[in-house]
Amino acid sequence: xxxxxxxxxxxxxxxxxxxxxxxxxxxxxxxxxxxxxxxxxxxxxxxxxxxxxxxxxxxxxxxxxxxxxxxxxxxxxxxxxxxxxxxxxxxxxxxxxxxxxxxxxxxxxxxxxxxxxxxxxxxxxxxxxxxxxxxxxxxxxxxxxxxxxxxxxxxxxxxxxxxxxxxxxxxxxxxxxxxxxxxxxxxxxxxxxxxxxxxxxxxxxxxxxxxxxxxxxxxxxxxxxxxxxxxxxx
Amino acid sequence: xxxxxxxxxxxxxxxxxxxxxxxxxxxxxxxxxxxxxxxxxxxxxxxxxxxxxxxxxxxxxxxxxxxxxxxxxxxxxxxxxxxxxxxxxxxxxxxxxxxxxxxxx
Numbered sequence: 373x374x375x376x377x378x379x380x381x382x383x384x385x386x387x388x389x390x391x392x393x394x395x396x397x398x399x400x401x402x403x404x405x406x407x408x409x410x411x412x413x414x415x416x417x418x419x420x421x422x423x424x425x426x427x428x429x430x431x432x433x434x435x436x437x438x439x440x441x442x443x444x445x446x447x448x449x450x451x452x453x454x455x456x457x458x459x460x461x462x463x464x465x466x467x468x469x470x471x472x473x474x475x476x477x478x479x480x481x482x483x484x485x486x487x488x489x490x491x492x493x494x495x496x497x498x499x500x501x502x503x504x505x506x507x508x509x510x511x512x513x514x515x516x517x518x519x520x521x522x523x524x525x526x527x528x529x530x531x532x533x534x535x536x537x538x539x540x541x542x543x544x545x546x547x548x549x550x551x552x553x554x555x556x557x558x559x560x561x562x563x564x565x566x567x568x569x570x571x572x573x574x575x576x577x578x579x580x581x582x583x584x585x586x587x588x589x590x591x592x593x594x595x596x597x598x599x600x601x602x603x604x605x606x
Numbered sequence: 607x608x609x610x611x612x613x614x615x616x617x618x619x620x621x622x623x624x625x626x627x628x629x630x631x632x633x634x635x636x637x638x639x640x641x642x643x644x645x646x647x648x649x650x651x652x653x654x655x656x657x658x659x660x661x662x663x664x665x666x667x668x669x670x671x672x673x674x675x676x677x678x679x680x681x682x683x684x685x686x687x688x689x690x691x692x693x694x695x696x697x698x699x700x701x702x703x704x705x706x707x708x709x710x711x
Contacts (some may be wrong), residue, residue: 377638386689390690393694406607411607414616415619419620419623431615433607438614438615441615442622443617449626449627451651451654452626456628456630456631457630472632476624477624530667530701530705531672531705533667534695534697535695535697536666537666537697538680538684538693538698539694541659541680556653557649558653561652561656562660565661566661580619587657590653592646594649595646595648598645603668
C-alpha cells in the first residue's frame with residue numbers, strides 16, 4: 373500500500389472515531405423519527421455532512437417542499453464552498469479535475485481541517501486515504517445507530533441524543549473564545565434562534581427557514597461590523 | 607417513511623451538498639474579491655451551528671435538567687479546546703449521570 377495513502381488513512385482514524393459516535397446518534401434519531409435504517413444509511417453515505425443531515429430530518433418528516441430542503445442544505449453547507457476555495461490552493465499537481473471531482477464528495481469540516489493543517493501541498497493518495505476512514509466511520513455509525521438504537525434502553529438513547537450538539541459546540545466554541553467577531557455572530561444567531569422558537573407567530577415558521585434566516589442575518593451583521601482582513605481569516 | 611417520498615429528498619440533499627463542495631474546487635479557482643462575501647462565508651458556519659444548537663439541544667434528551675447537565679459539560683470542555691470526540695462523549699456521560707441522580711432522588 374502506498375505510504376501517502378496509509379498516512380491519509382491514519383490521519384482519518386480520529387475523525388472516523390468522532391464520526392462513529394455522532395452518526396450513531398444520527399442513525400438512532402432518524403429511525404426514531406420514522407425513517408428505516410436503510411434510509412438513514414443512504415442519507416449518510418450520499419451526504420456525509422452532520423449538520424445538513426440533522427436539519428433534513430424534521431423537513432422530511434414534516435413533508436417540507438423540495439425547495440425548502442434545497443435552500444436549507446445550501447445555507448447550512450455553504451461553508452464547504454469557502455473551504456473548497458481555500459483548500460483548492462493547497463492541492464498539488466496530482467489533483468486534476470477528476471481527482472477533484474472525487475475528493476469534493478468528502479470535503480467535510482474535519483477532513484478539510486486536517487488536510488489544511490498539513491505542511492506544504494497535499495496529493496491525491498493522501499486525500500483518498502483521508503476521506504476513506506471517516507466515510508466508513510460515518511456510514512457504519514449510522515447503520516449501528518439505526519439498527520441498534522431502537523433496541524437500546526431509553527436512558528442510553530436519550531443520553532446519546534446530545535452527542536451531535538456536543539460536537540457542534542466543540543466546533544464553534546474554541547474559535548468563539550479566541551475571536552470576538554465569531555463570538556458576536558454566534559451570540560446573535562443563538563438569540564435569533566431563541567426568538568423564532570419562543571415568540572408566538574415566529575414559532576410557526578418551519579425549522580429549515582429558521583436556520584436560514586438566523587444564519588444569514590447573523591453572518592451578514594458580522595460581515596458588516598467585522599469585515600475579515602484576508603480570505604478565511606476572522 | 608415511504609421510499610417514494612424519501613428519494614426526492616435524499617437526491618436534492620446529496621446533489622446540493624455535492625455541488626457546493628465540488629464547484630469551488632473545480633470551476634471557480636480564482637479567489638473571491640468581495641470583502642463582504644469573504645466575511646459572510648467566514649461567519650456562516652458559526653452562525654449555522656449556533657442556530658442549530660440552541661434551543662434544540664435543550665430538548666435532545668427529553669428532559670431539560672439532564673440536557674442542561676450535558677450542555678454545561680460540553681460548553682466547559684469545548685471552551686477549553688477539547689476534541690470533538692471528547693466533548694461529545696463527555697456530554698453523553700453527563701446526561702447519563704444526571705439521569706442516574708434524578709432516578710435516585
